[in-house]
Amino acid sequence: MSKDRILEEFRKLRKAFENPEIKKLFEYYNKTIQFTFPDIDIDAFMQIGNSAIDAIGVGIAETELGITLDSTLFFAILDGAEDPESAYENGKIKTKGDVSELAKLRKLFL
Numbered sequence: 001m002s003k004d005r006i007l008e009e010f011r012k013l014r015k016a017f018e019n020p021e022i023k024k025l026f027e028y029y030n031k032t033i034q035f036t037f038p039d040i041d042i043d044a045f046m047q048i049g050n051s052a053i054d055a056i057g058v059g060i061a062e063t064e065l066g067i068t069l070d071s072t073l074f075f076a077i078l079d080g081a082e083d084p085e086s087a088y089e090n091g092k093i094k095t096k097g098d099v100s101e102l103a104k105l106r107k108l109f110l
Contacts, residue, residue: 033064066096
């Protein structure tokens with residue numbers, strides 16, 4: 001796993017906003033999400049603003065929500081092989097900030 005592959009997945013998520021349901025769900029959403037992948041020692045962020053991904057990058061950003069998970073789990077969630085709710089309940093995903101945001105993000109990632 002590499003930072004390039006993670007950033008590529010973030011870029012692919014931009015297409016999700018072509019879906020009118022996703023666009024409406026994130027209409028007034030303006031937050032930056034920090035992802036930490038301890039297994040590969042990478043921090044990456046995604047800034048979502050008014051139904052679009054405004055920015056993605058590697059490093060630490062000032063964020064409202066932090067999500068820590070292994071990169072293999074991240075890709076398994078994107079592929080549908082792992083349920084994010086079960087992973088969270090089993091402690092495979094750790095968060096900082098408003099946990100209720102995960103439900104909204106789940107719709108974006110799945």
